[in-house]
Amino acid sequence: MKEALTTAYEARETLIQEQELARSLEEGALDVTLPGRPREAGGLHPSTRTLRQIQAIWAEMGFQVFRSRDVEDDYTNFTALNMPPHHPARDMWDTFYTTQENVILRTHTSPGQIRAMHALGAKGTRPIRVILPGMCYRYEQITARSEIQFHQVEGLAVGRTITMTDLKGTIADFARRMYGERARVRFRASHFPFTEPSMEVDVECFICGGEGCRVCKYSGWVEIMGCGMVHPVVLENGGYDPTQWSGFAFGMGPERITMLKHGINDIRYFWSGDLRFLEQF
Numbered sequence: 001m002k003e004a005l006t007t008a009y010e011a012r013e014t015l016i017q018e019q020e021l022a023r024s025l026e027e028g029a030l031d032v033t034l035p036g037r038p039r040e041a042g043g044l045h046p047s048t049r050t051l052r053q054i055q056a057i058w059a060e061m062g063f064q065v066f067r068s069r070d071v072e073d074d075y076t077n078f079t080a081l082n083m084p085p086h087h088p089a090r091d092m093w094d095t096f097y098t099t100q101e102n103v104i105l106r107t108h109t110s111p112g113q114i115r116a117m118h119a120l121g122a123k124g125t126r127p128i129r130v131i132l133p134g135m136c137y138r139y140e141q142i143t144a145r146s147e148i149q150f151h152q153v154e155g156l157a158v159g160r161t162i163t164m165t166d167l168k169g170t171i172a173d174f175a176r177r178m179y180g181e182r183a184r185v186r187f188r189a190s191h192f193p194f195t196e197p198s199m200e201v202d203v204e205c206f207i208c209g210g211e212g213c214r215v216c217k218y219s220g221w222v223e224i225m226g227c228g229m230v231h232p233v234v235l236e237n238g239g240y241d242p243t244q245w246s247g248f249a250f251g252m253g254p255e256r257i258t259m260l261k262h263g264i265n266d267i268r269y270f271w272s273g274d275l276r277f278l279e280q281f
C-alpha cells in the first residue's frame with residue numbers, strides 16, 4: 001500500500017514539475033540562454049590599498065602596528081615632541097583646536113611615539129619596533145594639494161644600540177620592497193624638532209626610473225618621507241634614559257604615494273566619495 005502511494009505521489013510530483021517548467025519557459029520567465037548577470041563587487045579605497053601594502057612590508061621587517069588616538073592633547077602632540085608652548089615650530093602644523101582646553105585633533109601621527117613608548121616600553125626597559133598608521137587633521141584651506149584630513153604612517157624603533165646606519169639601511173630596504181629591487185634612495189639633511197639629526201628621503205622616480213618626467217618635476221627623485229634619530233628629549237618623555245637608549249623614527253604620507261603612483265593630480269578626490277573616482281581602483 002505504502003509503495004503504491006509513494007510511486008503515485010512521485011509520478012504526480014514529476015509531472016507537476018515538468019508542467020511548471022514548460023509553463024515558465026512558455027511564458028518566457030526563464031531564458032536559460034541569457035548570459036549570467038555580473039555581480040557588483042565593492043573595492044578597497046586606494047588609500048586603504050596603499051596603507052595595507054605599507055603595513056605588510058613593515059610587518060615583514062618586524063614592525064607591529066600600534067593604534068594611537070585621533071583626538072590628542074596639546075602636550076602629547078607638541079610639548080612631549082620637543083615643542084613647548086609658544087615654540088615657533090608649532091606653526092608647521094595648522095591645528096584644529098576644540099572648545100575643550102588642550103584637546104585637539106592630532107596634526108601628525110608622531111604623538112603616537114610617546115603613547116607607544118609608554119604602552120610598550122615597560123618604563124623604559126624594553127626595546128620597541130612599531131608603525132603607527134592613522135588619520136591626521138589640519139586646519140587648512142582645501143586645495144588640489146592639501147586636505148584637512150589625510151593618513152600618515154609613523155615608524156619608531158627604540159633600542160640600546162640603534163644608530164643612524166640602522167635608520168638608513170632600514171629605509172633603503174623599505175624602498176626596495178615598496179618600489180622594486182633596484183630602487184635607489186637619497187637622504188637630504190632637514191629639520192624636525194623631534195629628531196636630531198633629521199632627514200628627508202627621496203626615492204628615484206618610480207614612474208620614469210630617474211630619467212625625468214612630470215611626476216618628479218624632471219628631477220628624477222620624489223620625496224617619500226621625513227625621518228631621523230629620536231631626540232633625547234622625546235626619549236625621555238617616553239620614559240627612556242637617553243644616555244642608555246637610542247632610536248629612529250620616520251613619517252610618510254600614503255595619499256602622496258598613491259597620487260604619485262596613479263598620476264592623481266587632485267587630493268580632493270580621496271574623501272569626496274565620488275564613485276567615478278573610486279571605481280577606477
Ligand code: DAH
Pocket residue numbers: 107108109110154155192195225226227228249250251252
Ligand atoms: N610628523 C612629521 C610631519 O607631520 C613627519 C615626520 C618627520 C615624522 C620626521 C617623523 C620624523 O617621525 O622622524 O610632517
